[in-house]
Amino acid sequence: MAATQIPEVVLESSNGRRTMPVLGFGTGADKLQPDVFIAAVLEAIKLGYRHFDTAAIYGSEQSLGEAIAQALKLGLVGSRDDLFVTSKLWAHDAHPHLVIPALKKSLQNLQLEYLDLYLIHWPISAPPGKLTLSIAEKDLMPMDFKGVWADMEEAQRLGLTKSIGVSNFSSRKIENLLSFATIPPSVDQVEMNPLWQQKRLRDFCKAKGIVVTAFSPLGAIGTSWGTNHVLESKVLNEIAEARGKTVAQVCIRWVYQVGATLAVKSYNKERLKQNAQVFDWELSQEDLDKISQIPQRKMIRREDLISANGPYKSLEDLWDGEI
Ligand code: NAP
Numbered sequence: 001m002a003a004t005q006i007p008e009v010v011l012e013s014s015n016g017r018r019t020m021p022v023l024g025f026g027t028g029a030d031k032l033q034p035d036v037f038i039a040a041v042l043e044a045i046k047l048g049y050r051h052f053d054t055a056a057i058y059g060s061e062q063s064l065g066e067a068i069a070q071a072l073k074l075g076l077v078g079s080r081d082d083l084f085v086t087s088k089l090w091a092h093d094a095h096p097h098l099v100i101p102a103l104k105k106s107l108q109n110l111q112l113e114y115l116d117l118y119l120i121h122w123p124i125s126a127p128p129g130k131l132t133l134s135i136a137e138k139d140l141m142p143m144d145f146k147g148v149w150a151d152m153e154e155a156q157r158l159g160l161t162k163s164i165g166v167s168n169f170s171s172r173k174i175e176n177l178l179s180f181a182t183i184p185p186s187v188d189q190v191e192m193n194p195l196w197q198q199k200r201l202r203d204f205c206k207a208k209g210i211v212v213t214a215f216s217p218l219g220a221i222g223t224s225w226g227t228n229h230v231l232e233s234k235v236l237n238e239i240a241e242a243r244g245k246t247v248a249q250v251c252i253r254w255v256y257q258v259g260a261t262l263a264v265k266s267y268n269k270e271r272l273k274q275n276a277q278v279f280d281w282e283l284s285q286e287d288l289d290k291i292s293q294i295p296q297r298k299m300i301r302r303e304d305l306i307s308a309n310g311p312y313k314s315l316e317d318l319w320d321g322e323i
Pocket of ligand 1: 215223246267272
């Protein structure tokens with residue numbers, strides 16, 4: 001099968017003119033099996049994936065770096081410049097003066113000289129030290145947004161990353177960031193799928209020239225943080241059946257058609273292929289209208305985080321409307 005040509009979007013505010021493939025390969029998973037992971041990345045590159053989404057906290061940077069090195073050696077891509085690699089700054093490093101060392105550590109893990117995109121992972125900080133997904137309630141700290149963003153800007157100016165952005169930021173938090181940023185964020189990566197459509201945030205970002213990237217576009221089915229509700233949605237199943245597509249394809253196509261980009265995770269060859277086969281057909285206006293009527297149901301909910309003893313326990317500041 002010929003590799004799929006994945007469309008790209010232009011990222012504003014980057015170092016030079018930069019584009020990002022709209023479909024990214026997600027690397028955030030409950031368990032990382034390096035061999036399975038590396039094989040999946042190589043398969044994805046053969047299928048046409050060029051955008052890889054990782055983060056310091058995922059523990060996937062090293063294996064992604066290994067996979068990229070192998071892909072280059074095998075000649076699957078001409079050069080590193082043909083790939084788009086995103087990584088993210090975790091809460092323990094989200095302090096002024098720790099951003100650039102954290103980014104350099106990510107680059108070292110990835111065996112790369114630059115990132116294409118570096119995001120603030122969540123709008124929270126925790127005491128500097130070992131990175132842990134779970135952060136005790138007493139350790140949650142409000143972020144020094146001005147200081148951290150100044151370092152993000154410096155990282156872009158130094159060429160350590162071509163673009164900078166945020167993740168899990170509401171429009172209110174972005175508005176605050178824009179009030180002092182000299183380089184506006186290029187991207188906001190947030191939970192988004194047909195059951196959590198982020199219409200208001202999307203409209204806001206569009207007006208500001210910020211690209212929205214959807215994470216958990218399939219509702220993260222099968223993961224410890226995910227839900228079956230997205231892929232089991234009656235409306236989505238009816239549309240998928242009528243179009244001869246899978247529900248996953250309908251979700252991915254919907255994200256693309258409403259103007260967002262996405263990171264989807266699969267380490268399975270068939271599903272990787274299926275997830276990329278969404279650019280030669282379209283949802284009708286009637287389909288889009290039906291999807292827009294789906295009752296909204298956020299996956300990562302405040303109650304879940306509290307009851308699950310999750311990392312963001314009771315930080316009211318996280319839940320200011322959209323995220
Ligand atoms: P997702 O991509 O919505 O769902 C992943 C799950 O769907 C996996 O269990 C995968 O299993 C399954 N799957 C994939 N394709 C499928 C298909 N065609 N049919 C049925 N099942 C399918 O969720 P996600 O992993 O949470 O989100 C994607 C990426 O976004 C992550 O990997 C990570 O890079 C990023 N992310 C970012 C944040 C953030 O805070 N910024 C948070 C969460 C995720 P198989 O592997 O077995 O196919």
